[in-house]
Amino acid sequence: MKTQYIGKPVSRVDGLAKVTGSAKYSADFKVEGMLYGYIVSGSIAKGRIISIDTSGAMSLKGVLQVFTHENVSGLPWFSIKYKDMDAPTGSPFRPLHDDKIIYSGQPVALVVAETFELARYAASLVHVSYQEEDFTTDLVKNMDQSYKAPVGKLGYVSPKSRGNADEAFDQAAFKMSGSYQHGAEHHNPMELFSTTAIWENGKLTVYDKTQGVSNCQFYIGNVFGLAYKDVRIISPYVGGAFGSGLRPQYQLFMAVLAALELKRPVKVGLTRQQMFTFGHRPVTLQQLQLSASTDGSLESIKHEAFSETSRFENYTEIIVNWSGTMYNCDNVKLKYELVGLDMYTPVDMRAPGAVTGAHAIESAMDELAYELKMDPLIFRLKNYADEDQTEEKPFSSKELIACYREGAEKFGWTKRSIGPRSMREGNQLIGWGVATAAWDAFQAPARAKALLSIDGKLIVSSGTSDIGTGTYTIMTQIAAESLGLKIEDVTFKLGDTNMPLAPLEGGSWTAASVGAAVKGVCEDVKKKLKKMAVKTKTSPFYDTSSKDIVFDSGIISDVNDSSKSISIVDLMRIAGVNSIEETSTSGPNPINKMKYTFNSHAAVFAEVKVDEDLGIVRVTRVVCAVAAGKILNPKTARSQILGGVVWGISKALEEESKMDHQYGRFMNHNLSEYHVPVNKDINDIEVIFVEEKDDIVNPLGVKGVGEIGIIGVAGAIANAVFHATGVRVRNLPITMDKVLQIAEDDKNQVAV
Template sequence: MKTDQIGKPTNRVDGRLKVTGEAKYAGEFNVPNLAYGVVVNSAIAKGKIKKIDTSKALELNGVLEVFTHENRPGYVWFDKNYKDMDAPPGSPFRPLYDNEVKFSMQPIALAVAETFELARYAASLVQVEYEAAPHDTDFEANIERAYVPEEYNSGEPPEPWGKPDEALANAAVKLEGAYTHSSQHHNPMEMHASTVVWEEDSKLTVYDKIQGVMNTHQYIIHAFSMQPEEVHVISPFVGGAFGSGLRPQYQLFLAVLAARELKRSVRITLTRQQMFSFGHRPKTAQRFSLGASKDGKLEALKQDVFAETSRFEDYSEDVVIWPGVLYNVKNAKLTHKLVGLDVYTPLDMRAPGGTTGIFALECAMDELAFKLGMDPIEFRLKNYSEKDQNEDKPFSSKELRECYRQGAEKFGWEKRNPEPRSMREGHNLIGWGMAHGAWEANQAEASAKAVLEPDGKLTVSSATADIGTGTYTVMTQIAAETLGLPLEDVIFKLGDSSLPDAPLEGGSKTVSTVGTAVKSVCNKVREKLFELAQQVADSPLTHAKFVDITFEDGQIRLKNDPFKAVSIAAALNQNQGKAIEEEVSSKPADGQSDYARYAHSATFVEVKVDEDLGTVKVTRVVSAIAGGRIINPKTARSQILGGVVWGIGVALEEDTVMDNNLGRFMNHDLDKYHIPVNADVHDVEVIFVEEHDSIVNPLGAKGLGEIGIVSVAPAIANAVFHATGKRVRELPITLDKLL
């Protein structure tokens, strides 16, 4: 019975629960006397509510209440200064605060009834009279009025280095280009929902769709002036989030408000259309100016970014950090400005800033390489960065060169004819493109608890989340291997605010952060077990030191003589029938911040473009990833596959269309907001390049959620150019832009 778990392709420990329907999500917890709420959204983008008439709704038998700004409870604490754990600078939106309308589809009322159907009908009867004010949602028209925020939540440009203007003027080869993409929406399978259970002692048990229960917990106790012990938040499963669940959304606030006022349990589940009323990847425009020597050495780079935000919060992303991370450039200047519009605040969406910034950067570099007559890989190797120029720090590890080599070899890159329109198959033009990318490998502070029962069963817990990434599984693997236990003897618990504190699951840092805490707490249990093993009669470990032993196959063994061992069961027998219980908090090690910590990728893509119709099909993708130690190759591969699929959507399909006359996103459903389906996804191969990193965290693991997407869209765009000879700088690349 070998108990090596880390690095082993392992099925999801929660997989059976999900495929059998036993896994319950926020909108699926049924309790007695449950009422249902349906949100009424504004029909205008800006102005005031002159009159709101709820009388027809309230006449219906079974309608409990219709909440508006006029009758919201006075005890609710609306502190403009309180921010949730993921809030950008500014004043967060507060539902039903007053009669002001700040954006289209703003929640302006909540109908609560005995059944969902009745609540929905009641909501349709609420009549609203508006005093509309001129709104402005036109991004392009407002770019010249863009501003530098007083504070960036991320994406603050580094100080310029060198003499970029002078170097650009003197460069032998120059390139200028503008790159844009429209707003994009997360569209997870599970809509946002909150089930708030009213307890007899006025306490609340809240089931919420959230990427971190502690954020919901803190939000409720501050917004409603409640004590921490009065609120219990549970979120065991999340049906996709991709950043949309980082912040508590308005259905949570309204459900808590209704439950407290009506003194009964309330559930609110948003519709797919309402999912477009909060948060999105911001529309962004980027201007690049590049200069290089004739032999391909990058001499100068200027990047100017303009991104949308709301009127009430300054949201920004890491769009401008990538040139200094991915390239060695002597002279650079990077700027990042915001365009305030009458929309809801944008929100982190898978690889925020990276998906946007690396797309434009890698397309611009491909254009420059073509202008220089250089192979795209040769150009990147010529300008390979050995340090993060933004912060003048060496990388903790970087195997990007090996990503190039292995990816190119698997793809067959050496067979590429560099001339555009030179490769074809019947009426299809064949294009081969590549791009590389990076994503931060951060670690935060987290806590974990471990309880080893007398029967040898281990339970480890932390208030983290599993948004479909495999957190349950990898944490179980880490705990099992650390203590030498079989996987079936370990249970990992998450998604509960009563568990040890953990940060939001986002930014590809959960394995690094919570995994380190899990390993640390299991190491504490190891120490206790070792002490007990030394007390066993005739123990071969009596005179051993802790560094001399290892935990394998349910035994505590001497490293230099594995036949000398004490079973974990025998050691537990020395604990007088009591469990071993430990809790720890872990944080980044001293000196870690002296290094730039990133995962890297190289993506190779083949496209086929119908010469007559302009349709694009992505037929082959090879994604080579340097992500440190891979804890579970099976779930890790799934993460990269998901990133590739999404990258296809970013490049070719995703486009939330704003009608500036109405100030509203118009294609707010999955019929008209296009995402990849099975027919869009063909041959995808994932390569994990071996990478050892002793600095990034004790596990040596880097996050994989974001690195899989960042270089996909530019690789596709570059392949489309190679196929057609036409450079499309605006995403998505639709057939009308190619015809």
């Protein structure tokens, strides 16, 4: 029986390197003669720099240069056409380009010195004088300035309406209306952003924290006018990014600028406080109106969303579109607009748009279910969408009903009493909530290279990233099974622009995109070996049909005659071949893409316990049932869903970047005041992978699990809080003050 690795819980192949400290992250690379840069951040939200006094810093022995807009000029930069690969429409931010201040925390200077400590101290001696201008950073107060979101950002699709939602809403027997809001959130990965740039013999080598080495190469080449072939970006390990590493961050520019100017290696890193100065999940206000008939059939969905963006770029997310595909409804009205503010452009953050929109639509569905006096799960099943009504296409596969069924059974949903405040333990009010999640199953073009040596060892490489998702491991599994090798004989390499081109690591598309390329290139190597087996005279397969040849654990054999076999090593030896090298490209099937909608789905069930006197909310249980096609590695996939659920709990109850609109600055820019869960906040989490076969979505049948785990969690928790308390908190995060205040106003009042 053929050895199988795909679908097995293989431990991380990079695990040993990480736990022993031998895995090198961007800040770990050191070279002789390295200099250190420290960035000076601006202190106003909008205006101009009148003067920069760098004399104090430059007077210190060991300080080589202070870069400012006054001595940085003549850069080619980039045109609107040639920005970074994840840039939205607009004009990208150019560090040290001129005297304009366009957001608080903007980098205004770079101090470079012989040591990090000296650079940091010298930075404190740089004095900047400003001329301040009026600014605004408040989304709610600027709603009258909203405008239609333009198409242009990678992956953005304008929302489509259908039917007559206004008329259907007016005539409906049951209806609800509500506004939902969540604050800004910052990614805060454990690893800070850091770049080491080395300029040597006309070549630039850069070690950078990024989710796309090719994107950084593209950016640096465009900004500094360098040939792409002369720029090498290396990023073998990434300590979390969650979307913050999709676009090149400004420490990359600073390090390269200094290295090119000073002709010495330069390392520049960001502080934790500076990690709050280059993008975030945007504050978003959503308005929902749903209506249903007496039998619980949805008659209308009206979903509007307003999100913040910068003045210089139009950052877009797919927020409201999900309301047009999640449930069966003939009358849907969708609207998505932006509000330009004096801040940095938001950036993609795990499940961008979907996690925001799902909280609103899933809360609204729960509210309408209560109006109908119908169980929230039964209400969802009643309005189950068998096809994508927006695009009028079937789903390539959809096992959401199985997610509902298996999740509900594991959770014990049938034991739930429907009335709010009807379940308790002493002074602990118990609530159960449910929500649905969906995410696109993307596939992007990707390339991979395979090198099989005469010792039977295989090296497969692609210029992708592993941000902790398990890419090293699943690609090794795919390669080992595709070529019939032992997994210990396969090495997968990534994170280098000298490797074949791969897309940005994001959107849950890496498994499908790079995985298909890895499978393809291994199949190409297998074809060469088969041809070699039937063409080599001393081979047991000489002058026979190659269709009966199979590969397993490094042995080539006949499917009909197990006694006829030869090892790959021996075959290459007798054929006089030292190595086999192949490169393969994969991409989505354009015909299938036109005919089907590709989505992963999940059902999330949450239990909360709320202290009746203090309003403290604890999430005590979560069951997340996921249908995401073929699960390549249940062990690493489960970790992805667990991480997503934990973040969903954090989003629901804790995370919020607090903007002081008087200063236009995020004030809790540290890990002591930006609240994230600790171990005591997390209790039982059950992950269920529902069996789902999909032969259409891509050659591997995978849909990705990076995003789907977070999407429905906040909605399920918000619904559980209502079930526990009778208090509807629509403004995330759900903190104790909101629970108590709304309850005090009126325990039965649905509050905005």
